[in-house]
Amino acid sequence: MADKQKFYITTAISYPNGAPHIGHAYEVVASDAIARFKRIDGYDVFFMTGTDEHGLKIQQTADKSGTSPKAFVDDMAAKFQAMADRLNCSYDRFIRTTDADHLPSTQELWRRMQEKGDIYLSKYSGWYSVRDEAYYDEAELTKQPDGSWRAPTGTPVEWIEEESYFFRLSAYQDRLLAHYKDHPDFISPETRRNEITSFVRSGLQDLSISRTTFNWGLPVPGDPKHVMYVWIDALNNYVTGCGFPNESDPRWNYWPADVHIIGKDIVRFHTVYWPAFLMSAELPLPKRVFGHGFLLNKGEKMSKSVGNVVDPFGLADTYGVDQIRYFFMREVPFGQDGNYSHEAIVNRINADLANDLGNLAQRSLSMIAKNCDAAVPQPGAFTQADQDMLWLADALPAKTRAAMKDFALHTTLAEIWAVVAEANRYFASQEPWLLRKTDPARMNTVLYVTAEVLRAVGILAQPFVPEAAAKLLDLLAVAPEGRGLAAVGPEHRLTAGTALPQPAPIFPRYLEAEAS
Numbered sequence: 001m002a003d004k005q006k007f008y009i010t011t012a013i014s015y016p017n018g019a020p021h022i023g024h025a026y027e028v029v030a031s032d033a034i035a036r037f038k039r040i041d042g043y044d045v046f047f048m049t050g051t052d053e054h055g056l057k058i059q060q061t062a063d064k065s066g067t068s069p070k071a072f073v074d075d076m077a078a079k080f081q082a083m084a085d086r087l088n089c090s091y092d093r094f095i096r097t098t099d100a101d102h103l104p105s106t107q108e109l110w111r112r113m114q115e116k117g118d119i120y121l122s123k124y125s126g127w128y129s130v131r132d133e134a135y136y137d138e139a140e141l142t143k144q145p146d147g148s149w150r151a152p153t154g155t156p157v158e159w160i161e162e163e164s165y166f167f168r169l170s171a172y173q174d175r176l177l178a179h180y181k182d183h184p185d186f187i188s189p190e191t192r193r194n195e196i197t198s199f200v201r202s203g204l205q206d207l208s209i210s211r212t213t214f215n216w217g218l219p220v221p222g223d224p225k226h227v228m229y230v231w232i233d234a235l236n237n238y239v240t241g242c243g244f245p246n247e248s249d250p251r252w253n254y255w256p257a258d259v260h261i262i263g264k265d266i267v268r269f270h271t272v273y274w275p276a277f278l279m280s281a282e283l284p285l286p287k288r289v290f291g292h293g294f295l296l297n298k299g300e301k302m303s304k305s306v307g308n309v310v311d312p313f314g315l316a317d318t319y320g321v322d323q324i325r326y327f328f329m330r331e332v333p334f335g336q337d338g339n340y341s342h343e344a345i346v347n348r349i350n351a352d353l354a355n356d357l358g359n360l361a362q363r364s365l366s367m368i369a370k371n372c373d374a375a376v377p378q379p380g381a382f383t384q385a386d387q388d389m390l391w392l393a394d395a396l397p398a399k400t401r402a403a404m405k406d407f408a409l410h411t412t413l414a415e416i417w418a419v420v421a422e423a424n425r426y427f428a429s430q431e432p433w434l435l436r437k438t439d440p441a442r443m444n445t446v447l448y449v450t451a452e453v454l455r456a457v458g459i460l461a462q463p464f465v466p467e468a469a470a471k472l473l474d475l476l477a478v479a480p481e482g483r484g485l486a487a488v489g490p491e492h493r494l495t496a497g498t499a500l501p502q503p504a505p506i507f508p509r510y511l512e513a514e515a516s
């Protein structure tokens, strides 16, 4: 364990000011797939997700619902955690910014930035959007027919004046640009890197980092009438989770994070503010930040105000957890925006899962059960076709590792399902059901090769469809310690004669409910 390479992955922490939506589900599922992939590739993984519970927006939502902010977030955070659990996400910690260890951690970050001379007290006035928790320049605003002003995001803004602490972000412009240049992988996909680089090049203003107009936040050390700007509080969750500031905490070994998985709308916070705070506090920077795209419902961004939020629990109930996970990761190239529709989900479930993988497993394993004494058949010499089929399966770890290095989840699944497609062609062309009578020894070989391909596919599919993959590996009697990527290939082939359980379907077809 001690010498396993470490891998620390985080999602953004969600605002629990409303129930979780499909965008939240998408992010945590994708991150979970990466975490699981790294685990089966032998890494010591720490995977963290959670909720971002302070700020004016939460305070106002709680006020409106007639509860205290704490009672409100306790209730909502439980829903976010339940969603991650429902979607079978294997997080190691669900962090809440109201957790007891987050206050001392964030106050220590503040102190370190202050000691560096990067924090000063001044006055702030400007157009503020409560919904975005951000100030906007006047030039960015648009006037509404009723005379009010709106932010570029479409949210209402109001004029606010307050005493505020500032962070000397302007002092970090050159160091940030140098960091992007020296670490071309720091921001991805590349389009995001280009956007951020030109944003920083155009000049950075110092950042207002405290508020006095409300109190639902972490108090500024030594000046508790100020609460910290919610983004300092939020971003710092990533080091709180590693035990900061206690650098002798064993979790500290996970820092710096290998990747922060976040949505494209918050890349600026993670690749400009966050690294500048860390540079100021003299802490190592995360290795990578990946900004995924948005999942759109009929082409529109989902949001509570638009009223087109899709409930992830409902999706899981309707289609199944593995099915939804597969759809998210296969349908949308990770990094780009994607569309969700009932037809697209059903098509993926029935074509890729039920037909391609489910049927192949069911047909081949049933034949084994009936004709091979319910045990792994004894193969004869491999033909070229057998060998080619096995090689394709054996090549999966290398191919998928290469794709996963850049978080290309869709490519990884395409690689795995290309082998499934090839296995279907192999099975159809070898016609083992005819060999049963004409050449049973050859039938055994074909069934063995098919089972061996299913073993590789089962191992590789675990990060994406964990429950179905586990079922498949159980049907092949693969021991728990034989389920890592290292077990794919000739050295760990199925042993002839191993007893197999009674086959059972792994992916049912999705049948349309009767129109009501």
Ligand code: ME8
Pocket: 011, 012, 013, 014, 015, 016, 022, 023, 024, 026, 027, 052, 234, 235, 236, 237, 261, 262, 263, 264, 265, 266, 293, 294, 295, 296, 301, 302
């Ligand atoms: O931004 N499709 O929280 P949040 C895909 N608390 N991803 C989406 C999405 C969609 N339709 N809608 C939102 C916050 N997201 C802050 C983060 S991190 C220190 C603080 C993504 O609840 C969004 O991009 O608004 C973000 O990564 C995550 O969901 C949480 O969004």
